[in-house]
Amino acid sequence: MKRKFMYRLFLSAIIFTLIAWVISCAVNPVTGKREFMLLTESDEIALGAQTDAEIIATYGLYEDAELTNYISTMGRKMGLVTHRPTLDYSFKILDTPVVNAFAVPGGFVYFTRGIMAYLNDEAELAGVMAHELGHVNARHSAQSYSKSQLAQLGLGIGAALSETFAQYAQIASFGVSMLFLKFSRDNEREADALGVEYSTKSGYNSTAMAKFFETLERLNPSSGQDALPAWFSTHPNPPDRIKAVLDDTKKWQSQIAGTNFVYNRDQYLTKIQNIVVGDDPRQGYVDGNMFYHPSLKFQFPVPTGFTLNNTPSQVQMFNEAQDAIILMSMANAATPAEAANAFVSQSQATVQRSEATTVNGLAAHRLITTMQTDQATLEILSHFIKLDNAIYVFHGYSTLDKFNTYATTFDNTMKQFKRLTDSRRINVTPKKLSVVKVRSRATLQNIFQQNSVPANQMESLAILNGMNLSDLVDANSLVKISK
Numbered sequence: 001m002k003r004k005f006m007y008r009l010f011l012s013a014i015i016f017t018l019i020a021w022v023i024s025c026a027v028n029p030v031t032g033k034r035e036f037m038l039l040t041e042s043d044e045i046a047l048g049a050q051t052d053a054e055i056i057a058t059y060g061l062y063e064d065a066e067l068t069n070y071i072s073t074m075g076r077k078m079g080l081v082t083h084r085p086t087l088d089y090s091f092k093i094l095d096t097p098v099v100n101a102f103a104v105p106g107g108f109v110y111f112t113r114g115i116m117a118y119l120n121d122e123a124e125l126a127g128v129m130a131h132e133l134g135h136v137n138a139r140h141s142a143q144s145y146s147k148s149q150l151a152q153l154g155l156g157i158g159a160a161l162s163e164t165f166a167q168y169a170q171i172a173s174f175g176v177s178m179l180f181l182k183f184s185r186d187n188e189r190e191a192d193a194l195g196v197e198y199s200t201k202s203g204y205n206s207t208a209m210a211k212f213f214e215t216l217e218r219l220n221p222s223s224g225q226d227a228l229p230a231w232f233s234t235h236p237n238p239p240d241r242i243k244a245v246l247d248d249t250k251k252w253q254s255q256i257a258g259t260n261f262v263y264n265r266d267q268y269l270t271k272i273q274n275i276v277v278g279d280d281p282r283q284g285y286v287d288g289n290m291f292y293h294p295s296l297k298f299q300f301p302v303p304t305g306f307t308l309n310n311t312p313s314q315v316q317m318f319n320e321a322q323d324a325i326i327l328m329s330m331a332n333a334a335t336p337a338e339a340a341n342a343f344v345s346q347s348q349a350t351v352q353r354s355e356a357t358t359v360n361g362l363a364a365h366r367l368i369t370t371m372q373t374d375q376a377t378l379e380i381l382s383h384f385i386k387l388d389n390a391i392y393v394f395h396g397y398s399t400l401d402k403f404n405t406y407a408t409t410f411d412n413t414m415k416q417f418k419r420l421t422d423s424r425r426i427n428v429t430p431k432k433l434s435v436v437k438v439r440s441r442a443t444l445q446n447i448f449q450q451n452s453v454p455a456n457q458m459e460s461l462a463i464l465n466g467m468n469l470s471d472l473v474d475a476n477s478l479v480k481i482s483k
Contacts, residue, residue: 041106044139045088048106052090055110060283060312062093062113062276070271074122075109075129081201082194083137091129095312097278099219100231103132105141115231117277117433117480118215120466122264126199127209134194140187185238192241193248200252205261210245213237215466269478273435277464277482281428284310291315294426298387300328300417303409317413324398324406326413331391336365336384339391347371349380359385360418370400379403383414392417434483438473445469451481 062068068091075091087107097114104110109132119125135141183191196206216231238244253261279285284293286308292299302308302317306326309316315328333339337356344351349369357366367382380397394417396410397403420426438447444467448458462469465480473479 041087045106048104048108051104052092052108055094055104056092058311058313060095062095064093064275067116067271067275068093071111071125071129074126075133078126078129078133078198078202079107082133082198087136089133089136095276095280095283097276097280098230099216100234101128101132102234103136103141105136105139107136109133109136113275113277116272117275118219118464118466119212119268119272120215120265120480121208122268123199123204123206123208123262124212124466125268126202126204127195127206127212130198130202130206131191131195131209133198134191135183135187137194138187138190140183140191183235185236188236188241189238189244192238192245196245196248196252200249200256200261203259203262205263206249206252207246208263210242210249211466213242213245215463218463266478269435269480272433275433276430277433278431280430282430283312284315285428287425292420292425294420294428296387296390297420297426298392298417299420299425301413303413319406323402324396324409326394326396326410328392328394331384331393333384333391336363336386336391339384339393340365340367340382343367343382343384343393344369352379357383359383359415362387362418371397376400381407381410381414383417385414385417387419431482434481435478436481438475438477438479440475441472443469444471444473444479447473447479448481453481457482 071093072091076089079085079087079089084107089107089109091109091111093116094110094112096112098112099114099118101109101111101115109129111128115128116125119128192209195209199206199209217237219232253259281292282294284291284295286292286302289302289304290299291302291308291310303319303326306317306319306324309318313329317326317328318324331339331342333342340354343349344367347369349371351367351369353366353368355366357364362385364383364385367380367384369380369382371378371380377400378397379400380395381403382396383394385392385394394410394414396406396414398406436447436451439450442450444462444465445458448461448469453461458469461481462471464482467473
């Protein structure tokens with residue numbers, strides 16, 4: 001017993017020695033100070049590439065080659081003035097209305113079409129872009145990853161020294177998705193400072209960065225039905241943030257005297273003309289208690305009391321207690337039976353019942369399985385349904401003791417899946433941003449009235465423009481409305 005204990009202590013010493021060695025080799029590219037870091041730059045790039053693939057598969061890219069090339073050109077140019085100019089930076093637009101921008105290790109930077117619609121000039125775009133490049137250059141995500149891995153190592157050591165502690169070791173496991181990380185206020189303050197530095201060095205007036213923070217403060221954060229978090233939840237707001245940005249701007253502009261620091265409002269607004277605003281019904285929408293997907297031409301009901309979250313890779317429905325969940329996705333299989341067998345094989349679920357069936361004239365396979373997780377035993381009702389050349393998969397699951405409460409709800413939802421044929425439901429179009437030129441000087445409210453903007457939409461459109469309804473707008477200025 002004593003020999004076993006000594007071996008564990010020896011193993012612990014080796015692990016902490018390795019950690020100390022890594023710490024001694026890590027130098028922060030921004031501060032020049034040594035710091036705890038488990039990732040090399042090549043590790044960061046590999047982790048970022050893996051996360052990039054997951055992000056694109058989950059949220060989808062906004063298909064606008066000209067707009068993507070616009071931000072990529074601007075971003076790569078800005079990357080040259082950062083503390084890590086040799087990184088191969090990547091800039092992409094995600095097809096979601098959530099207002100957010102974020103970066104993952106290795107130089108992968110993302111803007112949602114939601115945040116692109118709320119930005120009002122190139123300088124604001126530059127400020128947000130530079131802020132995210134600040135996170136990358138200061139290695140904030142990589143630091144968080146490293147700290148989480150240290151926590152797991154600590155639990156592993158604890159488990160080695162205590163048999164009873166081992167059962168709790170999984171609690172601190174680190175999620176793969178880097179975009180849900182919350183940065184500390186110190187991280188945010190450093191990213192803001194770097195954002196001012198990088199955008200100013202790129203020739204932009206970084207007071208616009210403070211202006212956009214004001215817009216964000218006016219926005220009402222979403223109640224959170226989209227799986228992607230908004231800027232508000234991933235970027236805590238440091239005290240005196242706006243004042244600090246304005247102070248930093250004065251400092252950097254005084255150091256780069258003689259430069260004409262630009263906003264480029266018209267250039268930016270012209271680029272985002274016709275960008276989709278809000279949810280895109282072509283990718284699926286709920287009307288009444290029915291979910292319609294015009295592009296794939298199917299429909300199914302949303303159970304009463306369930307909330308629906310639609311992403312490009314999966315439709316999620318869950319009740320208020322979140323003890324009953326229905327997931328709908330697509331399977332890579334030729335037949336419903338093949339898809340069912342693949343699910344059982346990959347999940348290692350225990351089959352309780354398996355049968356071929358039909359759903360509204362469509363070939364299908366129905367499964368009831370159980371699956372053991374670390375927390376509980378789940379019972380799952382599944383339907384695998386063939387529509388045209390695709391296999392659609394539904395999984396309704398709850399814990400073993402509650403499954404019978406929701407089984408009928410699961411079954412009724414899946415059995416009402418059918419082909420969408422109603423042309424009124426298929427031929428829907430999203431709202432798009434329209435950029436109009438002001439004919440004569442007027443208040444923003446008057447301009448909206450002249451363009452037939454409904455009164456109940458004026459305040460939200462004022463925020464979209466970064467203005468108040470009472471603000472005067474000069475003739476020949478550009479203003480955003482939705483159509």
